[in-house]
Amino acid sequence: MASSFLVVTVALLVPTFIIVFHSLWMAFVEALWLTPRRIKRVLERQGIKCLPFRILIGNLPELAALCEEAKSQPLSCIKHDYAAYAIPYYYRWIEEYGDNFAFWQGSQARFFLTNPDDVKEVLYSRSPHISRPKRRPDGVKLIDxxxxxxxxxxxxxxxxxxxxxxxxxxxxxxxxIMSRCTMEMIERWSTKNVKKHEIDVFTELKPLSADIIARTAFGSSYAEARQIFELQQEQLLLEGKIQSRPFIPGVRFIPTAFNRHCWRVEKRIEELTLRIIEKRTQRRKLDQHEDAQDDDLLGLMIDAMEDRGVERKTMSMGMADIIGESKTFFAAGQETTSTCISWTLMLLAAHPEWQERVREEVRTACDAVGFPTSDSLHRLKLLSMVLNESLRLYPPLPIMLRMSKKDVRVGKTLVPKGTVMMLPIIAFHHDQRYWGPDANEFRPDRFRDGSSKASQSKSSVFLPFSSGPQFCIGQPFALQQAKIVISAILLRYRIIISPQYRHSPIFAFILQPEFGIPLLFESI
Ligand code: HEM
Structure with a gap:
């Protein structure tokens, strides 16, 4: 009896095992060998040069070597023509292979769109076959x-x-709220009680942006959201490590120390976000009535979940959506904005004549407490020009990505299914063909008549917030915050580049100052 049971079990298990193993093997071969071979064939047939493909690692070693090589020659002074330092592989490979080339990030094909018309076509495309790339299956769940x-x-x-x-x-x-958060930061600085002191604005402004997002969008204070931000920073570091190594299917399920750490961080973020959401739903129940503070982003999402408001018949938001959006807004809104403000302060410190001009403008626009008002914010023309020039020279998101889910035509190229298109915004922003011979100089005047007239290109080549239907939803929020923070600082301090400052913009998801941005703050 027992032996026949064993025979039946083995007879069932062996074929199941063979089928599972065979499917896994085929998925493995498809992802790591067949798809790259096909993409290479389609691209090369159109005369596009593909860098040599190697299974699993692709061109990751060359990419790392080029970044190392660039870093071994640090920028000697504050030069704005640093793009070849931040993304050296783009410029080197264009030099070697021409404008049309593809390389391999592990097994994934990556193809730069070097023509602004092609970028526009992709950004405005309504095709369901072009989307933002899904995160790598083994990547961290930052913005799901x-x-x-x-x-x-x-x-x-x-x-x-x-x-x-x-x-x-x-x-x-x-x-x-934005003014109050800024004031609290400045009050902390002023306890130092010295005429001149050094502040690393890149480090200091991150919690400020986090605080502002937490309070305005989620009605909670930064103290509550602090852990979420810190854990998201950690997720970015973990993602960096994952991206720099080849993708091996299945490895993400193995409980290695690294994987377990990733899982713990993910779980904690979800718990904390859920806590903020639950607190709000509880408060709603207790208050019974809609209070004025309830129409922030979190309130809007809870409305959509609870089927309130218009147009909720066919779709609603679930808890997973609210958690996902909350995490997205924390992630997308914080570091981009603080980085933009930090680079702008660096530029104003490096160009004292502009700092003085903007300070004069701000003086006339601020109220008695030293903050711009809702009316005067729109009159800060010089500051807007400076912000645009800063976003041009130092775009926080220097490269955008899109994925072809089927073979799609972009301009003259048939982009094969499974290719990641890279949209090199930073390269457009620094290109002399579009901005003239002073493309790499800080010249806010070029934005005097607005951003559409600033470049000499017919197509849009100024894309710090992207363009098309998926452009940045937070653009006005970020610009308003930047104007408030910079105005408040300039009214109280003269800012000077610290001797400790080392100019090293690097591309790690966003365009970061590798060694921070230490500035000397001199009370006025
Ligand atoms: C200077 C600051 C900022 C810059 C430079 C920036 C830049 C961008 C860019 C380039 C995109 C398009 C990305 C892509 O298509 O791949 C984007 C999308 C997005 N940004 Fe921003 N962003 C900034 C601030 C913010 C803020 C403050 C928030 C939220 C409060 C925010 C939320 C988002 C969201 C949710 C998206 C996705 C929009 C969609 O698909 O509908 N961003 N941002």
Whole structure:
């Protein structure tokens, strides 16, 4: 009896094992060998040069070597023509292979779109076959279920739900919170009680941006959200490590120390986000009535979950969506904005004549407490020009990515299914063909008549917030915050580049100052 049971079990298990093993093996061969071979064939047939493909590692070693080589020759002074330092592989490979080339990030094909018309075509495309790339299966779950990862009808619904959170009236109501958070930071600085002191603005402004996002969008204080931000920073570091190594299917399920750490961080973020959301739903129940503080992003999303408001018949948001969007807004809104403000302060410190001009403008625009008002914010023309020039020279998101889910035509190229298209915004922003011979100089004047007239190109080559339907939803929020923070600082301090400052913009998801931005703050 027992032996026949064993025979039956073995007879069932062996074929199952063979089928599972065979499917895994085929998926492995497809992802790591057949797909890259096909992409290479399609691209090369069109005369596009593909860098040599090696299984698993692709061109990761060359890429790392080029970055190392660039870093071994540090920039000697504050030069704005640093693009070849931040993304050396792009410029080196263009030199070697011409404008049309593809390389291999592990087994994934990456193809730079070097023509602004092609970039525009992709950004405005309504094709369901072009999307933002999904995270690597073994990547960290930083922004799952949020606008940056979802598609189609679901994306449209989320975007429509969240848009009211960024309307002019709503932004206006955020000015007092943004000013209060900034004041608290400045008060902390002033306890140092010395005429001149050094501040690394890159480090100091991160928690400020986090605080502002937490309070304006989620009604919670930074103290509560602090852990989420810190854990997201850690996730970015973990993602960096994952990206620099080859993708091996299945390895992500093995409970290695690294994987277990990733899982713990993910779980903790979800728990903390859920806690913020639950606190709000509890408060709603207790209050019974809609209070004025409830129409922030979190309030809008809870409305969509609870089926309130218009247009909720066919779609609604679930808890996973709210967690996803909350994580996305924390991740997308914090570091981009603080980095933009940090680079702008560096530029103003490096160009004292502009610092003086902007300070004069700010003086006339601020109220008695030293902050711009909702009316005067729009009159800060010089500051807007400086911010645009800063976003041009130091775009926080220097490269955007899109994925072809089927063979798609972009301009003259047939981009094969499974290729990641790289949109090198930073290269467009520094290109003399579009900006003239002074492309790498700080010249805010070029934005005097607005951003559309600033370049000499017919196509749009100024894309710090992207363009098309998926452009940055947080653009007005970020610019308002930048104006408030910079105005408040300039009114109180003269800023000077510290002797400790080392100019080293590097590309690690965003364009970061590798050694921070230490500036000397002199009280006025
Ligand atoms: C200076 C600061 C900022 C810059 C330079 C910036 C830049 C960008 C860019 C280039 C994109 C498009 C990315 C892509 O298509 O791959 C984007 C999308 C997005 N940004 Fe920003 N961003 C900034 C601030 C913010 C802020 C403050 C928030 C939130 C409060 C935010 C939330 C988002 C979201 C949710 C998306 C996805 C939009 C969609 O798909 O509908 N960003 N941002």
């Amino acid at each position: 279920n949020g606008l940056l990862q979802i598609e189609g009808e679901r994306w449209s619904f989320h975007r429509r739900t969240l848009n009211p959170g960024f309307l002019p009236e709503k932004l206006k109501s955020m000015i007092p």
